Amino acid sequence: MENIYKKVEKCPWCGQQGKTLFSEKAYNVLKCKKCGLVWSDTVLSEHGLKEYWTNYESEVHSADAVLTEQRKIMYRNDFDFVKPFIDSNSKVLDVGCGDGGFLDLFKEYGCSCEGTEFGEEAYRIAGRKYPMYFGELADIVFEKKYDVVLFRGTIQYLLKPQESLKKATELLNRGGIIFIYMVNSDSICFKLFKDKFRLPVSPTDYYMFNKPLLNDLMESMGMQLMVENMPYLGTPYENWREDILEVAEAIRKSDTGDTIEKKSPPFFDTMINLIYKKK
Numbered sequence: 001m002e003n004i005y006k007k008v009e010k011c012p013w014c015g016q017q018g019k020t021l022f023s024e025k026a027y028n029v030l031k032c033k034k035c036g037l038v039w040s041d042t043v044l045s046e047h048g049l050k051e052y053w054t055n056y057e058s059e060v061h062s063a064d065a066v067l068t069e070q071r072k073i074m075y076r077n078d079f080d081f082v083k084p085f086i087d088s089n090s091k092v093l094d095v096g097c098g099d100g101g102f103l104d105l106f107k108e109y110g111c112s113c114e115g116t117e118f119g120e121e122a123y124r125i126a127g128r129k130y131p132m133y134f135g136e137l138a139d140i141v142f143e144k145k146y147d148v149v150l151f152r153g154t155i156q157y158l159l160k161p162q163e164s165l166k167k168a169t170e171l172l173n174r175g176g177i178i179f180i181y182m183v184n185s186d187s188i189c190f191k192l193f194k195d196k197f198r199l200p201v202s203p204t205d206y207y208m209f210n211k212p213l214l215n216d217l218m219e220s221m222g223m224q225l226m227v228e229n230m231p232y233l234g235t236p237y238e239n240w241r242e243d244i245l246e247v248a249e250a251i252r253k254s255d256t257g258d259t260i261e262k263k264s265p266p267f268f269d270t271m272i273n274l275i276y277k278k279k
């Protein structure tokens with residue numbers, strides 16, 4: 001059988017060495033000494049990618065009713081964040097659009113919508129509503145341009161993140177925007193909870209980025225950061241009293257050298273939203 005995993009020894013962002021932050025049974029989590037990218041040294045191979053994502057939509061993404069409901073609210077929040085930068089006739093491409101749930105809000109607003117997917121099932125489901133492209137963005141050939149490219153919770157799944165972001169900027173019309181929603185590797189909870197961080201990197205979620213790292217790349221490609229936020233207050237995941245107490249408890253344990261056993265709660269700077277505009 002073909003191996004579904006492959007090893008990533010050097011930083012997949014800049015090629016430099018990393019230092020091991022901690023080790024899990026089947027993989028190590030490293031942080032690049034130069035650029036700060038956090039990555040798993042074992043990730044899905046091209047073959048594994050196909051296997052893993054085949055039925056992801058029904059088996060994972062839509063399997064939990066509560067999470068699905070919460071995600072719908074998040075879609076609405078994120079749409080409101082992007083809305084000042086789009087028009088009702090914007091052409092939108094959602095990279096890793098899943099079942100097309102986030103795109104639905106753009107369609108409602110009047111935008112023309114398309115998506116990409118490498119999960120076969122999601123590709124089929126979204127394909128009932130939107131023109132779809134199969135594969136990783138970097139490898140897809142397009143014959144048109146867009147005003148908006150969305151990476152909502154998807155850049156950690158791209159085997160070629162830099163090439164895909166470069167492709168996204170090339171696909172944009174002048175004045176067009178790229179929206180990125182991602183886990184923040186500079187976040188308090190990741191630094192504090194480490195292997196107990198609730199959104200870890202793993203062989204299927206390859207990396208964690210931070211803002212400076214993305215800014216450097218995006219600026220080098222003529223993209224300008226327009227706005228950012230860190231969605232927590234006002235999200236369905238917010239429970240600030242409990243969450244602050246849990247973080248305080250983890251700080252105490254870390255100070256006294258005790259093991260943190262509970263997973264990190266949702267918190268203020270765990271997720272980050274960025275919008276870049278093409279100059």
Ligand SMILES: [Zn+2]
Nearest residue numbers: 011014032035
């Ligand atoms: Zn690096």
